[in-house]
Amino acid sequence: MSRLEGKVAVVTGASKGIGAAIAKALAAEGAAVVVNYASSKAGAEAVVAAVTAAGGRAIAVQGSVAKAAEAQALIDAAIQTYGRLDILVNNAGVYAMALLADITEEHFHGMFDVNVLGLLLATKAAEKHLGEGASVINISSAVTSLSPPQSAVYTATKGAVDAITGVLAAELGARKIRVNAINPGIVETEGTHTAGFIGSEFESVFVAQTPLGRVGQPQDIADIAVFLASDDARWLTGEKLVASGGLR
Numbered sequence: 001m002s003r004l005e006g007k008v009a010v011v012t013g014a015s016k017g018i019g020a021a022i023a024k025a026l027a028a029e030g031a032a033v034v035v036n037y038a039s040s041k042a043g044a045e046a047v048v049a050a051v052t053a054a055g056g057r058a059i060a061v062q063g064s065v066a067k068a069a070e071a072q073a074l075i076d077a078a079i080q081t082y083g084r085l086d087i088l089v090n091n092a093g094v095y096a097m098a099l100l101a102d103i104t105e106e107h108f109h110g111m112f113d114v115n116v117l118g119l120l121l122a123t124k125a126a127e128k129h130l131g132e133g134a135s136v137i138n139i140s141s142a143v144t145s146l147s148p149p150q151s152a153v154y155t156a157t158k159g160a161v162d163a164i165t166g167v168l169a170a171e172l173g174a175r176k177i178r179v180n181a182i183n184p185g186i187v188e189t190e191g192t193h194t195a196g197f198i199g200s201e202f203e204s205v206f207v208a209q210t211p212l213g214r215v216g217q218p219q220d221i222a223d224i225a226v227f228l229a230s231d232d233a234r235w236l237t238g239e240k241l242v243a244s245g246g247l248r
């Protein structure tokens with residue numbers, strides 16, 4: 001049975017990587033999905049094509065979540081096209097490593113604007129459309145407990161995501177809106193390839209410390225997002241699910 005039939009989802013940053021896998025997985029369970037992207041139009045359109053080819057419903061919507069008007073327009077597009085909103089996946093994120101000595105204002109604001117402000121702006125725009133049974137899923141990171149060197153700013157953004165998840169779970173709980181986080185370990189995506197993590201010594205060290213002995217794949221995270229979006233997770237809110245093959 002399709003667990004998300006009749007529901008509408010917005011997935012931010014869904015043109016590639018984890019977001020693309022989540023968008024396809026939500027659609028496969030029956031949700032109509034808004035596939036947001038910042039710059040990769042072709043990637044977003046490929047996700048929409050894959051969803052529709054499988055018999056699902058999806059549209060691509062451009063917009064940076066870091067801009068209030070664009071975050072609002074993204075949510076407006078979901079309402080105009082599908083008439084409701086049940087699931088918001090705050091996945092859009094950027095990451096860059098830097099030693100303390102190399103941290104700049106640009107490095108700081110580039111990550112905080114998307115990973116923290118963008119999450120707040122998208123959730124703020126979505127809030128009034130969400131009702132009983134709605135699910136907000138924040139893609140955080142296992143870095144918040146692993147504390148890898150050279151990640152002070154990125155880890156700080158995800159620490160903020162963990163904190164915001166708890167606060168919004170408390171704030172929106174009275175309206176029966178659930179807010180949870182998924183904290184992935186390293187996942188093989190376009191982003192981790194471009195950043196040079198995949199194939200690096202950094203990856204080898206992480207895999208060696210991972211009980212299940214591999215890096216994650218986007219589908220590993222997408223399946224958890226489907227669970228959190230569904231009524232199967234009706235008693236979970238304010239949780240941070242570490243999805244890392246056991247790496248702690």
Ligand SMILES: NC(=O)c1ccc[n+]([C@@H]2O[C@H](COP(=O)([O-])OP(=O)(O)OC[C@H]3O[C@@H](n4cnc5c(N)ncnc54)[C@H](OP(=O)(O)O)[C@@H]3O)[C@@H](O)[C@H]2O)c1
Nearest residue numbers: 013015017018037038039040064065092093186187189191
């Ligand atoms: N991969 C990992 O190992 C890992 C581990 C833990 C947590 N995470 C988190 O998981 C999320 C996805 O990571 P990923 O590896 O899949 O990343 P990715 O492959 O680099 O994809 C990032 C996505 O975010 C979008 N995006 C970037 N800035 C945006 C903005 N301002 N507004 C809207 N969309 C924006 C990109 O859109 P465009 O392509 O159009 O620019 C793209 O769709 C991030 O929040 C990341 O921090 C990743």
